[in-house]
Amino acid sequence: MKENISIKITSDKLNLQTCNDFVQDDTCGGIALFVGTVRNRTKSKTVIRLDFSAYEPMAIKEMYKIAEQAIEKFSIHKIAIHHAVGNLQVGDVPVIITVSSAHRVAAFEACQYAIDTLKETVPIWKKEHFDDGEVWVNSHP
Numbered sequence: 001m002k003e004n005i006s007i008k009i010t011s012d013k014l015n016l017q018t019c020n021d022f023v024q025d026d027t028c029g030g031i032a033l034f035v036g037t038v039r040n041r042t043k044s045k046t047v048i049r050l051d052f053s054a055y056e057p058m059a060i061k062e063m064y065k066i067a068e069q070a071i072e073k074f075s076i077h078k079i080a081i082h083h084a085v086g087n088l089q090v091g092d093v094p095v096i097i098t099v100s101s102a103h104r105v106a107a108f109e110a111c112q113y114a115i116d117t118l119k120e121t122v123p124i125w126k127k128e129h130f131d132d133g134e135v136w137v138n139s140h141p
Helices: 016-023 056-074 104-121
Strands: 005-010 030-036 045-054 078-084 086-089 095-101 124-130 133-137
Touching (some): 005 056, 016 078, 016 095, 030 104, 045 078, 056 078, 078 104
Antiparallel strands (some): 030 095, 045 086, 045 124, 124 133
16 A cells, blocks of 8 residues: 555655655546645744654654555545655745545545644644744644
8 A cells, every 4th residue: 555655754845746746647536735834923923934843753654644544534546745844934835745536525535634633643843933932832742
């Protein structure tokens, strides 16, 4: 099943085209994607940058688990889950998820499931830097 899954954690810039190309398949009529971007404000505070860190061995294992569950639960064909670590500026992309399936509904549902579950279970931490300080958010087990 791993040939239908692309998982990556990297300090390099994420590439949407790479993720899209991975899930592209002639048997699929739908591709859904989620692209997370660094926004410039959180709770009325100006965001300067975000710093993502991960416990990579466990994070990769959990990301594969999410992908396998999405394939089984939604009958999708392929899924890519890529996440960036390190310092990201406003407008940068920390996460890309692409999903392909025979029909659009499964692709949409699997994509939403993947990002929601990633945020809940994967050991990736985010520190938000503001002009007046910083704060850790999204701590995971």
